[in-house]
Amino acid sequence: xxxxxxxxxxxxxxxxxxxxKYNIKSAIINLGGNIYNVGNQPDGKSWxxxxxxxxxxxxxxIGVITNTDKSVVSAGDYERxxxxxxxxxxxxxxxxxxYPANNGIIATTIVSxxxxxxxxxxxxxxxxxxxxxxxxxxxxxxxxxxxxxxDKKIYLTPGMKKIFKxxxxxxxxxxxxxxxx
Numbered sequence: 552x553x554x555x556x557x558x559x560x561x562x563x564x565x566x567x568x569x570x571x572k573y574n575i576k577s578a579i580i581n582l583g584g585n586i587y588n589v590g591n592q593p594d595g596k597s598w599x600x601x602x603x604x605x606x607x608x609x610x611x612x613i614g615v616i617t618n619t620d621k622s623v624v625s626a627g628d629y630e631r632x633x634x635x636x637x638x639x640x641x642x643x644x645x646x647x648x649x650y651p652a653n654n655g656i657i658a659t660t661i662v663s664x665x666x667x668x669x670x671x672x673x674x675x676x677x678x679x680x681x682x683x684x685x686x687x688x689x690x691x692x693x694x695x696x697x698x699x700x701x702d703k704k705i706y707l708t709p710g711m712k713k714i715f716k717x718x719x720x721x722x723x724x725x726x727x728x729x730x731x732x
Contacts, residue, residue: 560670605658624669627658
């Protein structure tokens, strides 16, 4: 057990504080899966952050999140995994079973004010799945989420619907149950 699940988020938040301290109004903090967009772009437009295609090559994305002064954190089983006896196991473990999470979720993304929150929640939502994850995310204010499933569906919280645009037509937006059930 280590703090790798929240360490990048903590570092991104500390770097954001440094930007604010030195009056840096426009910056991208990129810590490999953890992005913090400080302010707007130099031309005044909001930032666009690509969401990695978990079934594609590194750098291919399924859509873009438009935001200002927000953290965008993704988690998934597509970058860190291991293969044993021909079976692939992701690096995000379900604490109730002790085994890698295996519920049809292949990636999650969180948009929040604090990157450390995004780190913790992106992994939690990956383990919980769409319905239980929605119930958890609804208990927070100002945090939005998306889930990508192995059948290429994208589930979005209401706030995420306003800032996310699908760019890869292989993926389709699916409807969340508002009661979290």
